[in-house]
Each structure stands twice: as C-alpha cells, then as structure tokens.
Amino acid sequence: MAHFCSRQQEQQPEPPVGQATDYDLRIDEQTEAFLAKKHQLTYFIVTAAVVPIGFALTILNDRTMLDFHLSWGWALLVVGGAFGLLAGGLALLSLWAEISSYQRHIKNRYKRKSPEDLSDKETREWECINNVAGASRTFAFGLLAVEMPLLAVSLIDLISA
DSSP states (O other): OHHHHHOOOOOOOOOOTTOOOHHHHHHHHHHHHHHHHHHHHHHHHHHHHHHHHHHHHHHHHHHTGGGOOOOHHHHHHHHHHHHHHHHHHHHHHHHHHHHHHHHHHHHHHHTTOOGGGSOHHHHHHHHHHHHHHHHHHHHHHHHHHHHHHHHHHHHHHHHHO
16 A cells, blocks of 8 residues: 555656647646636526516505505515615626726736736736625525515515505
C-alpha cells in the first residue's frame, strides 16, 4: 500500500507555448455547461417570481377590484409583489455578473493567462464579480421563498373578504 501511495504521478509532456492543453479545453467545456445551467436557473427564478404576481392580480381583478378597501390582504399583496419583483431583479443581476465573469474568463483565455498569472487586483475584481453573482442568486431564492406565502395569504384574505 505504501508503495502505491508513494508512486509519483506520470508527467505528461508540456504543450507548446500558447497552446491549450486537453485539460484546459475540458475545463472550458465544463465552464460553458455550468454557465448554461445558471442561465436556466435565472430564467426559472424570474418566471417563478413574476408569474404568481400576475396570477394574483388576475384573480383579484375579477373578484375584488370593484370592492377595494385597505386591508392586510392588500398590504401582503404589495409586499409579496415587491419581494417577487426584487427576486427577479436580483436573478437578472446574478445573470449579468455571471456573464461578466465569463467575459473575463474568455479574455484571459485569449491572452493565454491562467488564474495564477492574474495580478492581485484582477483576482480581487473577478472574485468580487463572482461574489455578487452568488449573493444575488441566494437573495433571489430567499425573496422567492418569502414571496409565495405572502401572496398565498393575501389571496386567501382578499378572496374570503
């Protein structure tokens, strides 16, 4: 067992200068696939945030718009709708940051720069963009989780009134 663990890794020949390795190309493919999944997730969040608002307003348009009176139901509807719109906006901000990060990735690939070749400032800027993307997506999910019960309770209150 010790002999197996102590074996040195086989070294592959270095590619010519300026040429991407198979490993680099596989990483690029994974990056593209991951970005596509994040785009799909963004579209899901935006749809999941906006459609319930439209549904609630459509239901209420038929039943209570003529009998409008300020109540907890209306307040919850406004707050839930605001959370939904904010969730959609944060999801789009996340998408923008992801695309910005991917643009940096492509720019650095064309310059033949690896992450180790970046200056501290470039690394911090790129990490900041990635942090904005992650935080925006996380907050969008949180707001979406709050929006749904608020809209549900507001519909129950307004329809039963």
